[in-house]
Amino acid sequence: MSGNSKHKGSISEIEKRDGRIVDFDQQKITDAIHKALVAVSVGNGKRAEEISNRVVEILEKRFEDNIPSVEDIQDIVIEVLEEEGLEKVAEGYSEYRVKKIEIRDLKEELGIEDEPKLTVNAWEVLKKRYLLRNEKGEIIESPSELFQRVADAVSKVDEDYGMDPDESFREFFEVMSKLEFLPNSPTLFNANAPLGQLSACFVLPVRDSLESIFTAVKNTALIEQTGGGVGFDFSEIRPEGDVVKSTMGVASGPVSFMRVFDTVTDVIKAGGKRRGAMMGVLRADHPDIEKFIEAKSSEEDFLNNFNISVSVTDDFMEAVEKDEKHELINPRTDSVVEEVDARDVWEKITKNAWRTGDPGVIFLDEINRHNPTPEVGEINATNPCGEVPLLPNEACNLGSINVSKMVKKVDGEVEIDWEKLERTVKIAVHFLDNVIDANEYNIPEIEKMVKGNRKVGLGVMGWAELLIRLGIPYDSEKAVSLADEMMEFISKKAREKSVELGRERGSFPNFEKSVWSENYEAMRNATVTSIAPTGSISIIAGCSSSIEPLFSIAFMRNVLEGDKLFEVNPWFERLAKDKGFYSAELMKKIARTGSIQEMEEIPEDVRRIFVTSLDIDPEWHVKMQAVFQKHVDNAVSKTINLPKDASVEDVGDLYKLAWELNCKGITIYRYGSKKEQVLTIGEGEGELEFTSAESEYSGGAMSGICPVCG
Known part of the structure; x- marks a missing residue:
């Protein structure tokens, strides 16, 4: 496809939108057509080049004595696509063109220059989620x-x-x-x-009474209605099978009550914008800890609105290290009901995390060592994604x-x-x-x-x-x-x-x-x-999520209205063009797996810098989380992404490393461990030819997107 990069015909210059006259480069037309073809799964480099050549033929006839504008060229591209029977491609190209004009106007308005361009997806997210609408649903603000x-x-x-x-x-x-x-x-x-509610993160108390539980359910609904997410410590609820004196009945335990919260969240779309999100925490010494650990291990849609984490103490971790017994305590009576092997509990945690991504682990003693207001209360829970340990009724x-x-x-x-x-x-x-x-x-x-x-919680992206x-390579000292x-x-x-x-x-x-x-x-x-x-705010800002590495160098984006966009990391694309190894075919090849590490046609120094989440040894993920945590008052939300072939032992080693490095918690996700995930690595053919990402995914947890924190 490099043969037409500099056209030698009668068209030698074009007029840009700002009136500047620049050299005509047919390769830009070919690349744009190729991306449009790929987005609707009918693309290959040869077809794009044929259409591009036809566009140039028409240009030379119509503008023999004049300089065509960018708009003239785009009009002809749409015309040729329609002539070729590619109406869907033409429609997508036309819509993309309109959106690019909107984005250029926005960039000019914001005074953003010499930076990677705002993506079409960022514009779509703003329109879909953030811009105010009138009663008819029409957008009323820019x-x-x-x-x-x-x-x-x-x-x-x-x-x-x-x-x-x-x-x-x-x-x-x-x-x-x-x-x-x-x-x-x-x-x-x-x-x-x-609505006027501006906070993202809440923790609500859940005491051992129906009144407290259902007050928390009601308050959860009010918070989620306004766009917030909620965390809970369910450790005060008496275990399943325990006595209920008021009715002479039998308690159903904390996991059963979590289902009530989950159902309420199912029917409340957070703030009318997105689904709600919750964090459920249970102490490792609760008698129902094994039921909690395995609560999300089945394929059933159970507790889908929850992230769950086991809160562990230093004593528990040391018991795991020494292969000692661990006491389970009834919170109603504060009495020991059973002694179990700490390693058995630990292995259940790591095995289920390997299978499904849940549960994560919260290191309770480390959190409270850094509790800024210990006289006000002890911290036992975090917000839905774990970056803010909070007191009950705090936001x-x-x-x-x-x-x-x-x-x-x-x-x-x-x-x-x-x-x-x-x-x-x-x-x-x-x-x-x-x-x-x-x-x-x-x-x-x-x-x-x-x-x-x-x-308050100020962080980075x-x-x-x-x-x-x-x-600087991400995985480096x-x-x-x-x-x-x-x-x-x-x-x-x-x-x-x-x-x-x-x-x-x-x-x-x-x-x-x-x-x-x-x-x-x-x-x-x-x-x-x-x-x-x-x-989402990373999508708007046009950058990667938080402190996460890139998740893919090139990929297909499933945008909000069901369309697809072909995206390439703008810094990689710029560098590839500067160094002379860019081609649309190479970008398509990269998009199949998202990684460039096995591509010898790309310079080694470039491959070293552009590493993706799954290229990186998981220990580097933990090291990065730990070094940020050193200087963070609250906590660090980061997902330790693991390849599909990672072992249960790998999960256990990473959880222990996080404890040893003084992290306040840890979450892992092994690729493919959930039936639905927001990032899918391409398989090179059919519907799964390309790596694909959901509209608001910018890195981190592949199992889902936090709908409230960002």
Whole structure:
């Protein structure tokens, strides 16, 4: 397909949309046609070249004495596709063309230059999920207006503290519109909108009574209705078979009550935007722990709205190491009911995680060693994706900095722009603190706890692209060292801003009961950092999820309306063109597996930088999580993705490594261990020819997308 890359006919120049005259390059037409053909499964390089040649023939006849514009060429492409009987391809090409115009207008509006282009899928996600609609379902705001709406709602809080909100509005709007920082999805959904609930993450108490259980069910419904996700510790519920004195009956146990929460979530589409999400936690010493571990092991659709995690103590982990007994304790009587082999419980955890991805593990002692308000209460549960351990009736506001944009060029070399990063961190902490006051709370107990501790969680996204831009392999000590340096810097600057806000506005009410009162005179927020799975906001920002590696170099995207788009990582595509090894056929070849590691036609140094999640030894995933955790107040949500042939022993080793490296929890996913997953590796033929990803997947857990954290 390289033969027509520089056309030698009468057409030598074209007019760009901005009026510039540039050299005509037929290869660009061929590549665009090829992608359109591939998207509807009728494509090959030869067919694309034939259609491209026909387009050029028509151009030469119609523009013998004139210079054609980009629009002229695209009109003829559609004309030829229709002549060839490829109406579906023509329709897709035409729709794609319109969307690209919309995106170009948006980029101009946001002042985004010299960056990888916003994807069509990002535009679709914004329109489908985030932009406000009227009663007829018609979109009534642009992306720019979305960011204005959010910036306006959040900056107004400054008036309550005697400050002028105009400067904050400009700062908040700038970092969002340039896609340098984005808050969690509920803030984007609901700011200055009817629901008004801006938090992503909640933990609700579940005590050992029907009143408490069904109060939690009701409050879960209210939270999910507004777009939030909820975590629970079910460890206080008496075990199955235990006595119920009030009715002289027999208890059904915590797993049976989890089904009630699951059913309620099934019928409530979170915030009218997406499904709800929950985290169910049970202590390893609960008598029903084996039933809990195996709750999601069948092929039945059971507890599909739950992530589940076993909370383990250091004593339990040491009992596993020493092959000792482990006590199971009835929470109703606080008495030992049985002694079991700790390793037997551990092996059931790792075997079921290997089979289905559940359960994960939460390291309870490590979490509470870093509990900022131990006098207020003990932490026993996390939000749905595990990045925020919370007290009962507590919530947290999250946001993420796109670190791939925190760079500058010095003498032609890319390096981190530490000044820009500091400024963005401090704007983001100010923003997230304001969200606490801008929020509308529909449960009084939550409002009291949230405003008592004022926890926020600032994290990062685009980590994989940052490493690529710096030329650093993800699975390297250099990458781990940079993560250590960068997250320490972010944490330090976030804390500085919280201290500044504490002096100006007052510390969080529980400050004197917190660990911070020993060394600080003021602190606005009990926590300031958290690494969330950024999901949809990564799609909007055009970057990889959170601290995850790339999931694929080239792939087919299943977009929201059921269409398909052929996507190539923009940094790889740019580098391939710069180094002269780009071709549409090569991109198609890469898309079959998503990986380039076995492709000798690609330079070795490029292959070393562009590694995907399944290319990387799983231990590097854990090391990366652990080094970020060193400098994070809350926790790190990261999925340790494993190849299909990983063993149960591999899972156990990784879980132990996470404990040894002081992670607060761990989740693994072995490829293919669930019947449905959001990333499917191509098999080279038929419907499964290409690697495919769902519309809002940007990396991390292949079993599903967190619908609330990002």
